[in-house]
Amino acid sequence: MQLSQSLPRILAVSGLAAVLACNVALAQTKGASTPQEKGAKSEYTPTVGQEGKDVVWVPTPQALVERMLDMARVTKDDFVTDLGSGDGRTVITAAKRGVRAKGIEYNPDMVELSKRNAAKEGVGDKVELVRGDIFESDFSNASVITLFLLPSLNQRLRPIILNMKPGTRVVSNTFDMGDWQADEQIQATGDCTSYCRAYFWMVPAKVSGKWKTPEGELTLDQRYQILSGQLSNNNQHAQVQGKVIGDRIVFTAGRALFDGKVNGDSIEGTLDDSGDKKTIKLTR
Numbered sequence: 001m002q003l004s005q006s007l008p009r010i011l012a013v014s015g016l017a018a019v020l021a022c023n024v025a026l027a028q029t030k031g032a033s034t035p036q037e038k039g040a041k042s043e044y045t046p047t048v049g050q051e052g053k054d055v056v057w058v059p060t061p062q063a064l065v066e067r068m069l070d071m072a073r074v075t076k077d078d079f080v081t082d083l084g085s086g087d088g089r090t091v092i093t094a095a096k097r098g099v100r101a102k103g104i105e106y107n108p109d110m111v112e113l114s115k116r117n118a119a120k121e122g123v124g125d126k127v128e129l130v131r132g133d134i135f136e137s138d139f140s141n142a143s144v145i146t147l148f149l150l151p152s153l154n155q156r157l158r159p160i161i162l163n164m165k166p167g168t169r170v171v172s173n174t175f176d177m178g179d180w181q182a183d184e185q186i187q188a189t190g191d192c193t194s195y196c197r198a199y200f201w202m203v204p205a206k207v208s209g210k211w212k213t214p215e216g217e218l219t220l221d222q223r224y225q226i227l228s229g230q231l232s233n234n235n236q237h238a239q240v241q242g243k244v245i246g247d248r249i250v251f252t253a254g255r256a257l258f259d260g261k262v263n264g265d266s267i268e269g270t271l272d273d274s275g276d277k278k279t280i281k282l283t284r
Contacts, residue, residue: 044110046087052106053107053133054106054150055153059086061188061193061194062093062191063188064196067188068090068198069090069093069146071171071184072169074094076098076099078143080099080100080101081101081103081146082101083104083134083145083147083157084104084106088114088117088118092118095121095127101126102129102139103128103129104131104134105131106132111130134157140164142168144168144170145161146170147171148172148173148175149172151176151177151178154176154177155177158180162180166247170202181225181226183200183225186198201225204246205246207220207262208222209284213233216231218230218232219231219240226243227243227249228241229251239254248261249261256272257272258270258271265283266284267282
């Protein structure tokens with residue numbers, strides 16, 4: 001994984017001093033190959049900080065790669081997609097854990113380098129490393145998304161990610177998703193000395209609107225994973241506060257606690273009102 005926002009663009013916005021201080025690096029790099037001797041071919045070697053399509057390139061520290069995959073709680077049932085896969089280290093690390101993984105990278109030289117790296121690590125036949133623009137690529141089949149992109153690029157991806165299957169996990173190196181607050185954040189230690197923080201989100205099911213209850217109506221307002229609203233039953237009204245965690249929904253309404261699962265246009269779960277528990281179903 002690496003950074004995005006071409007260096008000239010960054011300089012125009014932030015100034016040279018800010019760029020040097022940030023030393024930003026993300027993924028979709030396009031940089032030129034290293035000089036070659038006349039008539040001879042040598043393997044492409046990327047340079048940290050080289051200019052790319054949308055960012056300059058800086059690899060994610062391996063210690064943070066491991067922590068990011070741990071944070072996403074990847075299993076062999078997952079499909080990890082790294083947006084801006086650079087030298088392939090995140091994809092390769094996932095594959096070495098027995099997880100299916102794909103990398104999308106703009107720079108063709110980096111794609112070939114990542115394929116060589118995968119082969120050297122013995123997972124060349126277990127990963128998919130492709131050249132592509134992440135904003136034009138279909139990654140809707142991923143259950144885990146990893147990235148190392150600037151905030152502006154994360155926010156461009158945000159509506160695409162929010163339309164993915166509820167429960168899809170997203171982990172970002174260093175940069176957040178704007179006003180979509182992270183569910184978790186961690187700091188890598190040990191061998192990690194820079195770009196060592198990661199943010200985690202889980203794509204929430206869409207539940208905003210009105211729902212019919214057995215005895216009334218539930219109105220929900222949703223801002224990403226956070227819920228508010230009102231439950232009206234038998235002419236009694238209670239304010240709702242809660243959260244959507246993937247396809248799970250949990251909220252309080254007065255003294256009652258509801259814990260359920262979203263399945264399209266229905267929600268089924270248990271309403272616990274001071275120890276009086278009952279299973280209920282909500283419909284659109």
